[in-house]
Amino acid sequence: MQIEKRPRKPTLSEVAALAGVSEITASRALRASAAVTPETLQKVQDAARSLGYLRNRLAGALAGGPSNQVAVILPSLSNIVFPDVLKGLEDRLDDAGFHPVLGISNYDPAQEEHLIRNLLSWRPAGLVIAPSGMTEASRAVLRDAGLPVVEIMDIDTDPVDMAVGMSHRAAGLAMARHLVGRGYKTPAYVGHDITRDPRAVARLEGFRAGLHQAGLALADIVTLASPSSVALGRQGLAALLDRNTQHPDLVYFSNDDMAVGGVFHCMAAGIAVPADLAIAGFNGLELGQSLPVRLTTTASHRTRIGETAAGCILDRLQGRETARLTDVGFSLVEGGTS
Amino acid sequence: MQIEKRPRKPTLSEVAALAGVSEITASRALRASAAVTPETLQKVQDAARSLGYLRNRLAGALAGGPSNQVAVILPSLSNIVFPDVLKGLEDRLDDAGFHPVLGISNYDPAQEEHLIRNLLSWRPAGLVIAPSGMTEASRAVLRDAGLPVVEIMDIDTDPVDMAVGMSHRAAGLAMARHLVGRGYKTPAYVGHDITRDPRAVARLEGFRAGLHQAGLALADIVTLASPSSVALGRQGLAALLDRNTQHPDLVYFSNDDMAVGGVFHCMAAGIAVPADLAIAGFNGLELGQSLPVRLTTTASHRTRIGETAAGCILDRLQGRETARLTDVGFSLVEGGTS
DNA sequence: ACACTGAATGACAGCGCTGTCAATCAATGG
DNA sequence: CCATTGATTGACAGCGCTGTCATTCAGTGT
Structure with a gap:
């Protein structure tokens, strides 16, 4: 039978x-x-x-044919920034018939290392990673992997192979200069859990450096140990203003989500923006730009980072010349909140 | 040499x-x-x-070993809803050592069909898809593929294999009932490009049905031919109120992004919410819930949809019983805008 | 008419691994 | 002490495809 x-x-x-x-x-x-x-x-x-x-591409790839998979490792999908990057990646990859294979590291270097090995075991054509404190072992694996690797978001680093992003320090610095130029004297900072977000730290550093160059310093600083969110920004600003320290005339937030929360707090508390308090963020999210008063911020070109990173992989695969470091830059958005 | x-x-x-x-x-x-x-x-x-x-898992999978890849096809990454779903998927899949392989259909059935074939050629262990008008050919391929397939978002359909989601019609209906109960008499609707979004259409239908049951009807309706966004919602409400038709006392928006745009328009135009005009959305995004006044909306459980869909794939792979239809439900959020 | 060229096709081997079944061997029970 | 059992290991074949090299054959130039 x-x-x-x-x-x-x-x-x-x-x-x-x-x-x-x-x-x-x-x-x-x-x-x-x-x-x-x-x-x-x-x-x-x-x-x-x-x-x-x-x-059956399994057989094809095993027999020496090309793979059209590209491993992509991101720290999170909760922060809109990464879906934006992923969108850029996917767009360009798709044009060339490639697909991202996704891994989320949750900002954990060990998980990141694990993901690298795991994804690499499918012999993808390339790998794109937004690093979360890569271990030396991770770097070694990537070096030996013999495929194009792009580290994204940051270019203040020494990449294993290629890097695409922007200088977050420069962004903070530029924002400080801009605001100093507008005459603010007592800036403060409200941030999220920045221990896990070296890029936010770099912006803060740049911001401080910019203030310092103008003979100013941060009047106050609040950082909350949670992932960034609108609610957290609101809470953070409330906390800042609650303290009986010198009242700031400006608050630089760790990013736009946080800054929008700040704006909402002002709305609810009857604080005039920017007359009583100016607000600035980072990222240039649609959210901030659709507020009744547009948020002052720095636009990061997230989707472009993704597109460019994908482009690097594809270029390399086609034997074209590729840059080791690609700066996609940023742009200062002078909104109505400053 | x-x-x-x-x-x-x-x-x-x-x-x-x-x-x-x-x-x-x-x-x-x-x-x-x-x-x-x-x-x-x-x-x-x-x-x-x-x-x-x-x-080398290529060789392993070819030789009959298991794959730990799951194909995931989504219509877009621009709409925050899908990153949320993807997050849920990734979370659960990762727990079991699986990885999503991503394809974006751009709401295009032809592209969708192409993606299905392409991703299936890597012989993934399962496939999750948020359908965009799947062609009959697509359905046939999926039927013959001999792997677990989960269609997500909607459960008002007849899935090839399994479906996980909620009834959007029911959500619209529930919102109508709720608002009717609050005494609103002249509801209007503002929507985005809903020709590409059958789920928004289903909500609108449900909403209309709910009104009808109470002897009411939509006083006016505006739909704009662009993807939904905060800016579009703002623009849509402005357009609606500009018309010299009967003034609505309530606007149901196609989703939260749009509704928040509506709220912003009211702020800018000095319209009191909800005294002069009530506003309701759909999705329960953090954005709407962090407004100075919380948005009235229906919370869709997007991440849970992803988690549940991943769960279905994994259950099936382990030979466990799986439901053909899983309703993750929704919850009405009574905010301050109604 | 003949060697020569290039396009189209085919034979062969093997990519690196795992499922299946068989073999080995120490431990167990009578 | 010998058959039986279960745990561990190994031999073998093959998953489905593509790179490499060889072959075929019509068309070209002299």
């Missing part, structure tokens, strides 16, 4: 047989990778269609 | 040789898939480490 068996997926050799050609010819026809008579092409395609043939 | 050749990655057989065991034993040791003496285990692990061995 025959055990009922799901009819196996048709293989290339069955397609070839039906089309009356050799396996390898069928392979070439279906990949358009080498010269095949239009006639043969037609026969093979017909055969494939009538059998419902679905290419 | 020897062409310089990147030292090939060590293979399992080299590890086995170094460890002094057979290939298959090394394989088992590294997978912990069958009984191996602690001693052998140690030897093999040491050998693997000292060689910098990196498992």
